[in-house]
Amino acid sequence: SVLQQAGRNPSQKTLNKYWTSQTTTLNFDDFCAILKQEKPATKSELLEAFGKMDRENTGYILHDELYEILTTRGEKMTRDEVSTIIKQADFNCTGQLDYNKFCELYLATREQCCKTARERLDLDSRLRQQQFGSQAETSSEGITLPVSKPSPRTSRKTE
Numbered sequence: 001s002v003l004q005q006a007g008r009n010p011s012q013k014t015l016n017k018y019w020t021s022q023t024t025t026l027n028f029d030d031f032c033a034i035l036k037q038e039k040p041a042t043k044s045e046l047l048e049a050f051g052k053m054d055r056e057n058t059g060y061i062l063h064d065e066l067y068e069i070l071t072t073r074g075e076k077m078t079r080d081e082v083s084t085i086i087k088q089a090d091f092n093c094t095g096q097l098d099y100n101k102f103c104e105l106y107l108a109t110r111e112q113c114c115k116t117a118r119e120r121l122d123l124d125s126r127l128r129q130q131q132f133g134s135q136a137e138t139s140s141e142g143i144t145l146p147v148s149k150p151s152p153r154t155s156r157k158t159e
Helices: 011-018 028-037 043-051 063-072 078-091 101-121 124-131
Strands: 060-062 096-098 137-138 145-148
Touching: 028 096, 043 063, 060 063, 060 137, 063 078, 063 096, 078 096, 096 101
Parallel strands: none
Antiparallel strands: 060 096, 137 145
């Protein structure tokens, strides 16, 4: 949930990479390191993925086709989850998803979630007073993030 609030959409495989059976907690520095490694999808990447489903290059995907793909491939979604997506993104009411508009909606929603999270952090005086990491650097999203230090509470593999 926290990674999604930060604009990421991690798969279960990605989550398992950071949260192993030996992991009990992650500190803020660990979280920031994960954010740096797991970049959010760009509009061009999203359009490319949808374009692979749009064999006729129309700019649309049939709702039925989207159901089929999202409920049977990769990390399978439930029909209810797909229905929720379609209800929010059914711009033309024709049974087709305009995936260019959908990508714009997705990116705007992701940015709003990040903005809200940053505002909440700014308002929380307790968090403002804490110092995480030894140095700060600015992320591409314009917020200050600490330089990552490994957490002593997480398992780290050594070579």
